[in-house]
Amino acid sequence: MFGIGGGELVFILFIVLMLFGSDKIPELARALGKGMAQLKNATNEIKSEIHKGMDENGITQSMTDITGNINAEIDKAKQNLIGNAPEQLHKIQDDIVGDLPQQVSKTNQDIEEMTGPIKRQGR
Structure with missing residues:
Protein backbone atom coordinates (compact mmCIF):
# COMPACT_ATOMS: atom_id res chain seq x y z
CA MET A 1 0.00 0.00 0.00
CA PHE A 2 1.84 3.10 -1.33
CA GLY A 3 5.18 1.48 -0.47
CA ILE A 4 4.54 1.76 3.27
CA GLY A 5 5.53 -1.18 5.45
CA GLY A 6 3.80 -2.39 8.62
CA GLY A 7 6.17 -0.64 11.01
CA GLU A 8 5.86 2.65 9.13
CA LEU A 9 2.06 2.37 9.20
CA VAL A 10 2.06 1.81 12.96
CA PHE A 11 4.33 4.83 13.41
CA ILE A 12 2.03 7.03 11.30
CA LEU A 13 -1.01 5.85 13.29
CA PHE A 14 0.83 6.64 16.54
CA ILE A 15 1.62 10.18 15.32
CA VAL A 16 -2.03 10.70 14.28
CA LEU A 17 -3.18 9.47 17.67
CA MET A 18 -0.80 11.86 19.42
CA LEU A 19 -1.83 14.85 17.27
CA PHE A 20 -5.62 14.45 17.25
CA GLY A 21 -6.42 12.30 20.25
CA SER A 22 -8.45 9.12 20.40
CA ASP A 23 -11.84 10.88 20.34
CA LYS A 24 -11.14 12.69 17.01
CA ILE A 25 -9.83 9.70 15.06
CA PRO A 26 -13.27 8.19 14.19
CA GLU A 27 -14.44 11.59 12.92
CA LEU A 28 -11.30 11.94 10.82
CA ALA A 29 -11.76 8.43 9.42
CA ARG A 30 -15.39 9.19 8.48
CA ALA A 31 -14.41 12.45 6.83
CA LEU A 32 -11.61 10.74 4.93
CA GLY A 33 -13.98 7.98 3.79
CA LYS A 34 -16.57 10.51 2.60
CA GLY A 35 -13.90 12.44 0.74
CA MET A 36 -12.64 9.32 -1.00
CA ALA A 37 -16.22 8.33 -1.96
CA GLN A 38 -16.88 11.81 -3.39
CA LEU A 39 -13.64 11.68 -5.36
CA LYS A 40 -14.55 8.25 -6.75
CA ASN A 41 -18.06 9.42 -7.72
CA ALA A 42 -16.65 12.54 -9.41
CA THR A 43 -14.20 10.51 -11.50
CA ASN A 44 -16.94 8.04 -12.46
CA GLU A 45 -19.19 10.93 -13.56
CA ILE A 46 -16.40 12.42 -15.64
CA LYS A 47 -15.74 9.04 -17.29
CA SER A 48 -19.42 8.55 -18.07
CA GLU A 49 -19.66 12.07 -19.57
CA ILE A 50 -16.66 11.42 -21.77
CA HIS A 51 -18.09 8.10 -22.96
CA LYS A 52 -21.50 9.67 -23.58
CA GLY A 53 -19.91 12.46 -25.63
CA MET A 54 -17.90 9.95 -27.63
CA ASP A 55 -21.03 7.90 -28.34
CA GLU A 56 -23.00 10.98 -29.43
CA ASN A 57 -20.27 12.06 -31.83
CA GLY A 58 -19.72 8.57 -33.23
CA ILE A 59 -16.14 8.46 -32.04
CA THR A 60 -16.57 5.05 -30.44
CA GLN A 61 -17.82 3.56 -33.71
CA SER A 62 -15.02 5.18 -35.72
CA MET A 63 -12.44 3.88 -33.27
CA THR A 64 -13.91 0.39 -33.64
CA ASP A 65 -13.81 0.72 -37.44
CA ILE A 66 -10.24 1.98 -37.42
CA THR A 67 -9.13 -0.81 -35.10
Whole structure:
Protein backbone atom coordinates (compact mmCIF):
# COMPACT_ATOMS: atom_id res chain seq x y z
CA MET A 1 0.00 0.00 0.00
CA PHE A 2 1.84 3.10 -1.33
CA GLY A 3 5.18 1.48 -0.47
CA ILE A 4 4.54 1.76 3.27
CA GLY A 5 5.53 -1.18 5.45
CA GLY A 6 3.80 -2.39 8.62
CA GLY A 7 6.17 -0.64 11.01
CA GLU A 8 5.86 2.65 9.13
CA LEU A 9 2.06 2.37 9.20
CA VAL A 10 2.06 1.81 12.96
CA PHE A 11 4.33 4.83 13.41
CA ILE A 12 2.03 7.03 11.30
CA LEU A 13 -1.01 5.85 13.29
CA PHE A 14 0.83 6.64 16.54
CA ILE A 15 1.62 10.18 15.32
CA VAL A 16 -2.03 10.70 14.28
CA LEU A 17 -3.18 9.47 17.67
CA MET A 18 -0.80 11.86 19.42
CA LEU A 19 -1.83 14.85 17.27
CA PHE A 20 -5.62 14.45 17.25
CA GLY A 21 -6.42 12.30 20.25
CA SER A 22 -8.45 9.12 20.40
CA ASP A 23 -11.84 10.88 20.34
CA LYS A 24 -11.14 12.69 17.01
CA ILE A 25 -9.83 9.70 15.06
CA PRO A 26 -13.27 8.19 14.19
CA GLU A 27 -14.44 11.59 12.92
CA LEU A 28 -11.30 11.94 10.82
CA ALA A 29 -11.76 8.43 9.42
CA ARG A 30 -15.39 9.19 8.48
CA ALA A 31 -14.41 12.45 6.83
CA LEU A 32 -11.61 10.74 4.93
CA GLY A 33 -13.98 7.98 3.79
CA LYS A 34 -16.57 10.51 2.60
CA GLY A 35 -13.90 12.44 0.74
CA MET A 36 -12.64 9.32 -1.00
CA ALA A 37 -16.22 8.33 -1.96
CA GLN A 38 -16.88 11.81 -3.39
CA LEU A 39 -13.64 11.68 -5.36
CA LYS A 40 -14.55 8.25 -6.75
CA ASN A 41 -18.06 9.42 -7.72
CA ALA A 42 -16.65 12.54 -9.41
CA THR A 43 -14.20 10.51 -11.50
CA ASN A 44 -16.94 8.04 -12.46
CA GLU A 45 -19.19 10.93 -13.56
CA ILE A 46 -16.40 12.42 -15.64
CA LYS A 47 -15.74 9.04 -17.29
CA SER A 48 -19.42 8.55 -18.07
CA GLU A 49 -19.66 12.07 -19.57
CA ILE A 50 -16.66 11.42 -21.77
CA HIS A 51 -18.09 8.10 -22.96
CA LYS A 52 -21.50 9.67 -23.58
CA GLY A 53 -19.91 12.46 -25.63
CA MET A 54 -17.90 9.95 -27.63
CA ASP A 55 -21.03 7.90 -28.34
CA GLU A 56 -23.00 10.98 -29.43
CA ASN A 57 -20.27 12.06 -31.83
CA GLY A 58 -19.72 8.57 -33.23
CA ILE A 59 -16.14 8.46 -32.04
CA THR A 60 -16.57 5.05 -30.44
CA GLN A 61 -17.82 3.56 -33.71
CA SER A 62 -15.02 5.18 -35.72
CA MET A 63 -12.44 3.88 -33.27
CA THR A 64 -13.91 0.39 -33.64
CA ASP A 65 -13.81 0.72 -37.44
CA ILE A 66 -10.24 1.98 -37.42
CA THR A 67 -9.13 -0.81 -35.10
CA GLY A 68 -10.89 -3.38 -37.30
CA ASN A 69 -9.26 -1.99 -40.45
CA ILE A 70 -5.82 -2.00 -38.88
CA ASN A 71 -6.27 -5.60 -37.70
CA ALA A 72 -7.46 -6.62 -41.18
CA GLU A 73 -4.39 -5.05 -42.82
CA ILE A 74 -2.10 -6.78 -40.34
CA ASP A 75 -3.78 -10.12 -41.10
CA LYS A 76 -3.36 -9.53 -44.86
CA ALA A 77 0.32 -8.77 -44.41
CA LYS A 78 0.77 -11.92 -42.32
CA GLN A 79 -0.99 -14.02 -44.96
CA ASN A 80 1.17 -12.53 -47.73
CA LEU A 81 4.33 -13.27 -45.79
CA ILE A 82 3.27 -16.78 -44.92
CA GLY A 83 1.85 -17.49 -48.38
CA ASN A 84 4.93 -16.31 -50.30
CA ALA A 85 7.47 -17.62 -47.83
CA PRO A 86 8.24 -20.95 -49.57
CA GLU A 87 8.77 -19.27 -52.97
CA GLN A 88 10.98 -16.59 -51.50
CA LEU A 89 12.96 -19.11 -49.47
CA HIS A 90 13.64 -21.17 -52.59
CA LYS A 91 14.72 -18.07 -54.48
CA ILE A 92 17.08 -17.02 -51.69
CA GLN A 93 18.42 -20.56 -51.42
CA ASP A 94 19.04 -20.72 -55.17
CA ASP A 95 20.80 -17.34 -55.07
CA ILE A 96 23.06 -18.40 -52.22
CA VAL A 97 23.68 -22.05 -53.02
CA GLY A 98 23.53 -21.85 -56.84
CA ASP A 99 27.04 -20.43 -57.26
CA LEU A 100 28.55 -22.12 -54.25
CA PRO A 101 30.22 -25.14 -55.92
CA GLN A 102 31.94 -22.95 -58.55
CA GLN A 103 33.09 -20.49 -55.88
CA VAL A 104 34.46 -23.29 -53.69
CA SER A 105 36.39 -24.86 -56.56
CA LYS A 106 37.77 -21.46 -57.62
CA THR A 107 38.86 -20.76 -54.03
CA ASN A 108 40.45 -24.22 -53.89
CA GLN A 109 42.43 -23.53 -57.04
CA ASP A 110 43.55 -20.13 -55.71
CA ILE A 111 44.76 -21.75 -52.48
CA GLU A 112 46.58 -24.47 -54.41
CA GLU A 113 48.29 -21.87 -56.61
CA MET A 114 49.39 -19.84 -53.60
CA THR A 115 50.54 -22.78 -51.49
CA GLY A 116 52.14 -24.75 -54.32
CA PRO A 117 55.52 -22.99 -54.16
CA ILE A 118 55.43 -23.06 -50.34
CA LYS A 119 54.87 -26.83 -50.29
CA ARG A 120 57.77 -27.39 -52.68
CA GLN A 121 60.18 -25.32 -50.56
CA GLY A 122 59.36 -27.25 -47.39
CA ARG A 123 60.31 -30.63 -48.87
